Amino acid sequence: MQLLLFGAPGVGKGTQAKLLSSKFNIPHISTGDILRQAVKDQTELGKRAQEIMNRGDLVPDDVMIGIIKYRLSKSDCNSGFILDGFPRTDKQAEELDKLLEEMNLGDLKLVNIFADEEEIVKRLNNRRACKECGHIFTLTEIIDINTCPNCGAKNSFYLREDDKEEVIRKRMEVFRQTTEPVLKYYQNKGKVISVNGLGSVEDVNQEILKVLS
C-alpha cells in the first residue's frame, strides 16, 4: 500500500500517519526526518542538501527526489510506505510518479484529511499545554484551570505559540498556496481519497481504513 498523507496544519496528519504505519506495518516516511538522516549519514546527497540549507535556500527537487529514491529503495518499503511532507509542488509530484514507475513501486493513493479552517483554528486555540509536564489538553478536559490533571502543577497552563490564532492562520495560508496544485494534480488522476479530519483520532482513523478497503 503506497500512501501519500495530506492535511492542513492542526488536522492530526502525523498522528494518523503513525497509526496507519503500525496497522499496515509499512514505514512512515517524513521528508523532514529523511532529510535530517541523509545529512547525519553524510551521504553525497545529504552533504549537498546541507550546503544548500546552510545558505538558507530550499533543497532543490533533484536532491529531494534523490534522497527519497534512496529511502524507497530500502527493503522495508517493499510492501508499501506512507509519504508525509512530499511532494510539495506539482512538479515534484510528476517527478515522484516517474520515480515510482522506474522503481516498479506501483500506484499511490493520496489520503486528504480535510477540515474546515475555522474549526481547526477553534480547536487549536482551545488547547492548553502544561509547562511542567508538557501534556496538552483541550479546555473542556480541564476541570480546574489552576491545576494540571496530569501532574498536579499549579497555574502551569499556557497557550503554545503554534496554537495561537494568527500563527495557525499564517500556516494554513502557506499550506493552501503550496499544496493546492499538488492536490489538483492527483485529483486529475483520480487518486485522491478525502476524509473529514474533525472527529476524534479513532474516528478519523476508522474513516481512513474504511475508504482504503
Ligand SMILES: [Zn+2]
Ligand atoms: Zn502538568
